[in-house]
Amino acid sequence: MGKVDLVQLAGKIPLWIISIFNFIKKKIIHFRFIKRKRKEFFLIRYIIKELLIYFLVMFLFYFLIFFVNQILVLMLKLLGKNLPFWDVVLLIYYSLPSILSQTAPFATLTGFLMCLGRMNTDNEILILRASGQNPRLIILVPVLALGLLISGFSFFINDYLFPAGMIKYREQYLISISRNPFVEIESNSVKKLRENTIVTGEVSKNGISDVVFFDKDENYNTRIIVAGNSSIDSAEETGVSMHLNMNDPVVAVLDNQNSKKFELIKAKKMTLNIFESAFIDSGYGIDPGEMTTYDLRQQIKKMKADENTVPQDLNRYILEYNRKYSFSFGALFFAFLALPLALIFGKQNGVFAGFIIGVVISVLYWSLIWIFIIFGSRTEMNGFIAMWIPNFVVGIAGFAFYSIMMRQ
Incomplete structure (x- = not known):
């Protein structure tokens, strides 16, 4: 039997058969790809x-x-x-x-x-x-x-x-x-209110036994307010959180420029307004x-x-x-x-x-x-x-x- 020339044999295959074969081959590859x-x-x-x-x-x-x-x-x-x-x-x-x-x-x-x-x-x-x-x-x-x-x-x-x-x-x-x-004022505690500080004694429904309040005046001089029995009331004014009603308060203002100079003020009663901003720990308000x-x-x-x-x-x-x-x-x-x-x-x-x-x-x-x-x-x-x-x-x-x- 003579040898078969594959090139001549491939030339005798119609193009439409080759096209169908290539089409089926592509579909099989595509199907496998999609399946994967x-x-x-x-x-x-x-x-x-x-x-x-x-x-x-x-x-x-x-x-x-x-x-x-x-x-x-x-x-x-x-x-x-x-x-x-x-x-x-x-x-x-x-x-x-x-x-x-x-x-x-x-x-x-x-x-x-x-x-x-x-x-x-x-x-x-x-x-x-x-x-x-x-x-x-x-x-x-x-x-x-x-x-x-x-x-x-x-x-x-x-x-x-x-x-x-x-x-x-x-x-x-x-x-x-x-x-x-x-809620904020507790017995025998030191409470920081932004720039101010309040020190309280025994706290009960009747009030506070002792109060020491530290703040600064308009000239940034240290001011200390000491009072005996005091009471706290809720505030209705906008921006005010509470009223601190002090009995027999003593206010001492220390001059920052002259340590030997101070002012002493006494009164029978004094009401201190504590603002809402005192409970906001931010110098920019927010x-x-x-x-x-x-x-x-x-x-x-x-x-x-x-x-x-x-x-x-x-x-x-x-x-x-x-x-x-x-x-x-x-x-x-x-x-x-x-x-x-x-x-x-x-x-x-x-x-x-x-x-x-x-x-x-x-x-x-x-x-x-x-x-x-x-x-x-x-x-x-x-x-x-x-x-x-x-x-x-x-x-x-x-x-x-x-x-x-x-x-x-």
Whole structure:
């Protein structure tokens, strides 16, 4: 039998047959591609669903912890002050945004760690690898996407709901003080009222046994008011929180220019008005936490243009501006950290290990945040650096553990 010339044989095949063959070949390739993409879509949807379930569970867990803590703080402060029950309910309600703003990042870390740890323990990661999928890539995409989505949700709470809640909380708290001044005035205590200080003796329904009040006069001279039995009345005037009615007061005014010179005034009765502004810890009338990022940005520009601005006051606003971004997008950093930690340490008892690791890191992160908030507010440390250092630490740790995971 002679040899078959394949080139001549191919030339005898009609072009329409070749076209059909190429068409079928393309369809088969396209079908396989679509089938593969559909499998990836179902896998990603499954991973997102599992991540959301664990996130919501841990969101409720952290919310209850912060919520109970807030209730205990209010109860300890308002216990025995005869404050109307509805006032307490409103104070708790207006504090909810601050609780929510703290919850989302920690729920992301712990929830993702528990979910991915469970998948690792149940060998789902191994099954993905055996089926030809890249588990690191196919899990990393939904983890980062969901982390970014949660960060956006957290930023909305921090930038809009948190300031609105703070403003309402302050208004309701001032109303509560005007109804019952003893909310702020306690027995045998020293109370700082912005520039003023009040020292009280025994406080009862009948009044206060002893009062010492420190403030400054119009010339910034130190003024000390001492009185015996005194009483406190609610105020109805706008801007006035309470009236302090003093019996047999003695007023001593010390001259700051001449330490040997002073004035002494005695009276039978004196009424001291304590204004609402005494309970607002802000030299500009509005606390930085009560402002949105837009308002903070405008205030920072105004303060930078003012030569008389105290650097520490300016830094408080810069800290709050960066805190809204850094704390909100901490969820994204936590999501990235959760993946390698779960795959490295979640081979056995992944859910329990993820919970323990998540809680420990959350406590350390929370402590680090507050250390830099306090340090930044008391010094001239750059607000951006102070607020983003905790996230940078989490990000560096994430890359370090991710490189270990890739080597494994």
